[in-house]
Amino acid sequence: MTMLSGIHYKIGSRNVKGDTRVNSRNRSSHKPSISPTLRATETFPAKLRNKGCQEINKLNEEQVWLEQAREGDKEAFGKIIQAYQSPVYNLAYRMLNNSGEAEEAAQEAFIRAYTRLDSYNPNHKFSTWLLSITSNYCIDQIRKRRAILLSIDEPLAPHPALMSDRRKGPEAKTLEGEQQDMVQTLLQELPADYRQAVVLRYWHELSYEEIAEMMDTTVSAIKSRLFRARKQLAEVGMAMNLNPSYENAVAS
Known part of the structure; x- marks a missing residue:
């Protein structure tokens, strides 16, 4: 998929090193008691707890990327592109029914999102805002067409x-x-x-x-x-x- 023009990034190229050693002097031999609330959370299935934590971590990480991108960090916005390039492209493809036009639409959507980050309201889901930009661009493209050509070589990505x-x-x-x-x-x-x-x-x-x-x-x-x-x-x-x-x- 065509990348956002002018934004180059490498995922995972930055190594963050930290001292994870624990000072033995600060360790306590006393075993803390487990509160009833904590004990109650342990009754939930591990998969549900892990899924909830993953969703929270994902949202927190996304907000960090957005804040960094607002400050001009193109590498941070590159991570946003990597996270959303599939749903953005799929939406454009289903709307336009052409892989080449879908790639162009996706690229244009990310460019518009990047240049309009100051207008994004953090109280709303970023994915909804981004898909809105994508679908509106596709609608504009459809309205410019006099006829819609169906491609027999590029079938629609199927509904689940x-x-x-x-x-x-x-x-x-x-x-x-x-x-x-x-x-x-x-x-x-x-x-x-x-x-x-x-x-x-x-x-x-x-x-x-x-x-x-x-x-x-x-x-x-x-x-x-x-x-x-x-x-x-x-x-x-x-x-x-x-x-x-x-x-x-x-x-x-």
């Missing part, structure tokens, strides 16, 4: 619900491949604003509120667009395949 299970036989995988082709064709036939809402909701699983903020409209308008998009897709029997597993009700 349509991903093939390795344990499934060749017939099932073939059927799912056909479904993925149908999804790509259907998405390209949706109006640009419908497609944007569908991709953000069902691929990136953003909330109605987040999508409304990104598209500068109301929650009811987003629900209406999704309902109409699903109605259009339902005409060819695809509505159920596009629904996320956790959502059973039709948006109203």
Whole structure:
């Protein structure tokens, strides 16, 4: 993927050395008692505790990178690029249906994000802000087109619900491949604003509120667009395949 022009970085090139030795004089032979609160936390599954800690560490690390980038540290923003280049590119590809244009869109999105860091509100998720920049740029590109060309050589990255299970036989995988082709064709036939809402909701699983903020409209308008998009897709029997597993009700 094309890197952000003018930003060069090496991940892990900086070695931080510190003295991790413990002074034996400061050690205490007394074993501290474990409080009931601490003991209660030990009852939670280790995987859940570790996942929560990882999410917190990731957010803290991200905020450090953003602060450094605001101060002009391009290496710090390079780490932001590495962390988000896949979701940004995937969103652009699903919107534009062309790998070359998606790469250009992703690069432009990162450039715009870098030059607009001062306008980013830390109270909001950075990923939502970045995807908003990406999707809005893609919408502008779509509006400039007179026709949308479908590429038979570059299939749409499949929705998670349509991903093939390795344990499934060749017939099932073939059927799912056909479904993925149908999804790509259907998405390209949706109006640009419908497609944007569908991709953000069902691929990136953003909330109605987040999508409304990104598209500068109301929650009811987003629900209406999704309902109409699903109605259009339902005409060819695809509505159920596009629904996320956790959502059973039709948006109203």
